Amino acid sequence: MNFMDISKIFSLLQPDKEEEDTNTGEKQALREAVHRNDSYTLDQLLRQECYKRFINSRSGWGVPGTPLRLAAAYGHLDCLQVLLAHGADVDSLDIKAQTPLFTAVSHGHLDCVRELLEAGACPSGSVYNNCSPILTAARDGAVGILQELLGHGADPNVKVKLPVWVSNITSFSGPLFLAAVYGHLDCFRLLLLYGADPNYNCTDQYLLARVPQPRTLLEICLHHNCDPEYIQLLIDFGANIYLPSVPLDLDRKNDKGTILLLQARATPRTLLSQARIVIRRAFCQANKPQAIDQLDIPPVLISYLKHQL
Template sequence: MNLMDITKIFSLLQPEKEEEDTNTGEKQALNQAVYDNDSHTLDQLLRQERYKRFINSRSGWGVPGTPLRLAASYGHLSCVQVLLAHGADVDSLDVKAQTPLFTAVSHGHLDCVRVLLEAGACPGGSIYNNCSPVLTAARDGAIAILQELLGHGAEPNVKAKLPVWASNIASCSGPLYLAAVYGHLDCFRLLLLYGADPDYNCTDKGLLARVPRPRTLLDICFHHNCAPEYIQLLIDFGANVYLPSLPLDQTSHDDKGVTLLIQARATPRSLLSQARLVIRRALRQTCQPQAIDQLEIPPVLISYLKHQT
């Protein structure tokens, strides 16, 4: 983040002059209706111009935000729907540059996440926030929310936004890393299905070059003693099995994960497996990783391409 980014954030978050000079009673009334989950009162208020002009105003204790952010944080779905129907900014920012979608994801409110995404919320959150909804969902193991985000085009290789001078292993660790470290196998598999890179989960080669010793996902899985299923998934999705180094104390055949890696190195990948990787890679390059169902091929091959057999 540079000085221009910081200046942009502050300009976005500064209240309008007219808001500063206006009594806060209207804002408080809107927020109170949201607090009470009183969508009927909220709707009646927003039908009046004196209240509607504050629909995107940031106010409240703690982390000041818009009424939509407040509704999303509490999971008050009907209030979210009313606010959106009256034209609330779906990607409005709070003082931490977090969108209502990010807030809904952080609190695990699946229904609100769906409604916000359908209303056009950016699935990646704000470019001015260091985190993202995908990273949060992967860390929390929120598989249904993660499915919604990825299904609406969220980037599976997203990484935390850190300044160049802070480039380290953590800065190129994406949602696959978090899903593995926190033990969320279903999220791990889903991310791979949506095109997450099985080697580094980072497509920024410049960033990888700045990290003294970047670790692959296989390295990370071994380091954190992940179950063999994680290793097998990475192998199946085309991870380079020759990249990770195996410490001598981990080369015991009693370690199922290490055994899987050794076997993968000793056994050439089948032609069928290679064809699956090529097809999935081609679809990913056209930004259509989920277009497999549209291919005119037998159902059994569809299932194979989707790793369902």
């Protein structure tokens, strides 16, 4: 983050002088309507210009935010819909540079997440925040929310924004890593289906310049004693099985994940498996991982390409 980024954040979060000098009664009325989940009163207030002018104003104790952020935090879908219908800024920021979508994801409100995305919310959250909605969903195991985010274009390989001096931590911060170490197999599989790179921390040249030998996902899954299904998914989705250095000591030789990896190393991939990896990789490079359904091929092959067989 450079000086321009910091200046931009402060300019975005700076309250308008006009708002500072205005009585807060109107803003409080909007907040109270949202707090009570009183969408009718909220709608009536926003039909009056004296209230509508504060629709994107931040207020409240703790983390001041807009009425839309408050509705997203409480999961008050009706109020959220009213605010959006009256023109609320779908990507407004709170003082932590978090959007209403990020708030809805953090609180696990799937309906609000879906509504905000349909209204045009950025699935990646704010560029001025170090985290992102998809990282939060992967960590929490919110597979429904993760599906919505990925379906609206969220990057399955996003990383936490951290300074250069903590690059080694960055290598362990992707959605796949979080889904694995927190034990969310369904999220792990979904991320791979949407193009998450099974070698993500071993192909990033920017990272490799600072961390010459980052630990691969295969190593991480073995280290954290993840279920063998994680290892098998990484193998099936084309992870480089020769990257990790697997310790072949007496404590690990009977580990199911290690056995799977060693068997994969000893047995060449079938032509069918290699073809699936290449085809899926091509669709992911085109940012259309779900376009496989549109291929003019037998349904059984489509199911195979989607790892449903």
